[in-house]
Amino acid sequence: MLVRFEPDQAGLCTHLDAIKPVTPSAPGCEDCLSIGMVWVHLRICMTCGHVGCCDDSRNRHARVHHDCSGHPVVRSIEPGETWGWCYLDDTPLPPAQQAQPSTSPRDDTPGKGKQTRSP
Ligand SMILES: [Zn+2]
Ligand SMILES: [Zn+2]
Ligand SMILES: [Zn+2]
Numbered sequence: 254m255l256v257r258f259e260p261d262q263a264g265l266c267t268h269l270d271a272i273k274p275v276t277p278s279a280p281g282c283e284d285c286l287s288i289g290m291v292w293v294h295l296r297i298c299m300t301c302g303h304v305g306c307c308d309d310s311r312n313r314h315a316r317v318h319h320d321c322s323g324h325p326v327v328r329s330i331e332p333g334e335t336w337g338w339c340y341l342d343d344t345p346l347p348p349a350q351q352a353q354p355s356t357s358p359r360d361d362t363p364g365k366g367k368q369t370r371s372p
Contacts, residue, residue: 260346268325275302282306300324
């Protein structure tokens with residue numbers, strides 16, 4: 254399952270080209286899983302897909318991954334959360350506004366349908 258993140262382009266972060274569609278590396282924090290620890294929230298690296306735990310977790314593996322790899326941007330993969338974070342800018346990255354599902358265009362195609370006005 255690919256994880257994508259489309260931040261609001263008006264943000265201050267200049268590292269948006271580090272963001273790619275990624276595949277989660279593990280079903281939970283991969284570093285906590287390997288040492289039998291627990292975590293609070295999960296963040297995923299938007300450059301390589303590393304899944305790590307948040308700053309509220311004891312081990313802060315998402316931040317550790319950033320320190321080791323230099324990958325700048327993570328996003329939350331908690332249910333219902335779509336925001337991201339840039340470690341280099343130390344700033345939250347709001348997601349782009351969801352495009353409103355445009356009411357599907359129908360009945361407004363000119364020239365088609367019953368009422369042709371041509372003589
Ligand atoms: Zn940035
Ligand atoms: Zn962890
Ligand atoms: Zn990474």
